[in-house]
Amino acid sequence: MANQQVEFKFPKGGIFTIIIIVLGIIFISKSAVTIGPGEGGVIFERFGDGINTETTYGEGFHIVAPWNKMIVRKVRQQSISDEMNVLSVNGLEVKVSGTIWYEPEFSNLGKLIKTKGEDYERELLDPAINAAARSVVGRYTPEQLYSSKRDVIEQEILDEVSTVLKDQYLIVKRVLVEDVKLPPTIRTAIETKLKQEQESLEYEFRLAKAKKEAERQKIDAEGKATANRILSASLTDKILQEKGIEATLKLAESNNSKVVVIGSGKNGMPIILGNQ
Template sequence: MEFQSRSRVPLLVLAVLLLGAVIFGLAGTIGSGNVGVRTTLGVISSEAVTPGVYLKWPFISSISEFSAKEVAIDLQDLTPKAKDNLSLRDMDVSVYYKVADSQIPALQVKYAGQSVRDEHSGIWLPAQGVVMRIVRNAVYEEVARVDSLVMHTKRDEMAASIRRNVQAELDRNDPHVFTVTRVVIRAVVTDPSIEESIRAAVANQKKLEAMTIQTEIAKKQAEIRVTEAEGIARANKIIADSLTREYLQHEANQALQTFAEKGNTNTVVVPANMTSAPLINIPAHTGK
């Protein structure tokens, strides 16, 4: 028990000292997900200060807190020119990126003055000026590849392409430092005349789709009629092929026989080109 109580004394003293340092401004804290960049006599340390409590050295060094979390860049009211040489009225794009926490001090040395301090939290956003310029160029280059009339249908494709291009440019300058997590095209507003053209194009597309359906229906109906006609023609051919001269003569003889067997008649029917003797039915004398 005595050993445990003695071991707690230094920890208690250290806690009191740290508390006093914080109270008197001799210590500070780095929030979770952030890192600190220490500058001593104008020289930036290459080692990042990890989250937690750190000691200050007034008049000798200072520490700035930088975000190692996902950072958003919002570009608004852009007016890039499309492939058909028509400028957009308004385009809003958001790009989200992260920076490897261990590389933030080096970025601060390489891109001095390019980090931006968040007005609300007071935390610095690393190299945001550099990323913003690359994003802006990527947006303008991507819009220049797409016609304004179809741009509203290609938001996802354009966002994916912008993300790839921004990531490639960042990797070319600083490999394995930046990660572009996502790109969102929030708004695409074209010129009013273009909007009218888009509406007309959509209406014409709907008409074309309806006409295509009607054409397909007509083709199917025509195919049905052709199939029916072919069936009738084949049936007629089968019937015609079965009507031989002998068969027709047989049918004629059967008809004449039936006609001759009927009573109360004295008519004689002699078919043309008849090869057999005519059938004559003479009624019996009744004696009246």
Template sequence: MILFIILGVILLIVSFTLKDNVSNPLSKFSTILRTVGLVVIGLGIFSSMFKQINAGQVGVKSLYGKVHSEVLESGLHIVNPLLDITTFNTQTQNYTMSAIHDEGERQGDDAIRVLSNDGLEVVIDLTVLYRVSPNDTPKILKTIGEDYSNKIVRPVTRTRIRDNAVYYDAVALYSTKRGEFQQRIFKTIEADFKSRGLILEQLLIRNINLPNSVKKTIESKINAEQDAQKMTFVLQKEKQEAERKRVEAQGIADYQQIISSGLTDKQLQYEQIKAQKEIATSNNSKIIFMNGKNSPVILSDK
């Protein structure tokens, strides 16, 4: 658009120059050049009246430094050719601060280093999910500019995390209080973002690194707890096995007590006779009576 206008002005200048120089054989084309220049300028002005705002963006109008409060939504708009239109991305954006090289927005180690309540240095990797409030884009353009990620998102996030980390011990941040800490910093950062025209969607604490000495202490504690739990399980199992054996022995003893108290000589003799009768009826045995008092001798054919 601007190029059309510049090209048209150049053609007009050339046409007037040729018109004044009658001796130049190209002077007869001055009228044509003038006409073409005017047409090109007209096309440039006409095309600059149309402004397309892409999906997920809004446009903010400004004229000679004065920012208009009206916001252009996505679509095609007819505007004053003299207006300057600044587009803002209103989709979800992320800003990552990580200790891993080439993973965050900045090269090198960009993790957040904070001091916990017990004076230990904790390294936090964090991702901020946020978006621009469309209605607040004129205010953002006037007060912050287009580089709001480095002017607001980064410093506010890092400051608020450091401010809130001092309320927690290093081990608590690493384990039991991690969710509470994330919710706490979310609320404070959300309030700061809102006052600046930004909407905080989510804070993702990707990793919390503790000093090596603290890591070893935690690992030793976890191993000791696991060993204690394992020993408790073994003792409980042995106790159950001992209880089972005691119940089994008590049952056998009770059974023997019942048998011994209930059997008489007559009953034993009767059971013996029944057994001998069953053996005598077998085809594979022979009975020899030695005398009348003793029991018969049973011989097997096999």
């Protein structure tokens, strides 16, 4: 039997269809962008004017022309922590560590990236925080920095940073000064002084409390003395006789008592000789 060869004929237009499918897959893979929760995106137009500042894309699935690029950044509130060496008002070097909460303006994300670049935290936020911290800390003594001025310092840094970043499309929400590190000798001196001040306040409190108690006792004694004087002035001989007679009658009415009264005692009061 002669060998029979089977000839496979490729359908007309099949190659063109395969090419279209491959190109479609490449187009979708290059063009599909998913923006996650808390993120925003702006388009870099490679053959246009660069960053498109008019539109910020929100969360979800987006199709972008393959020759363009979607730049995705976080637009929810974020935080950065930093530690820096600054000088106090008297020239002493202190180390301040803190945390800043910030977020970019969603609608102006394109303008922010176009003017400050994708790494806008390093280009814009860090210099503003450092300048504000040095300016504010330089107004206070180490003792104020260490103890009682934390809230005021935080608010002043926030105000200065907000002023510097005004119209820069980046919003600072909060500043927290977490720690102020002083040289050991200065820190020990401040802690000793604060302890002595606390002990002094406690001593003054005890003195004030004792003084109030003495005044209370004095007022109480004066009140009792006045009451006794009023009572003594009101007790005449006649009133005393009446009170004595009333007491004697009550005693005589008792079932468990026998009272014998003979004559009268001094001032006319009955004399009780015996009872059971």
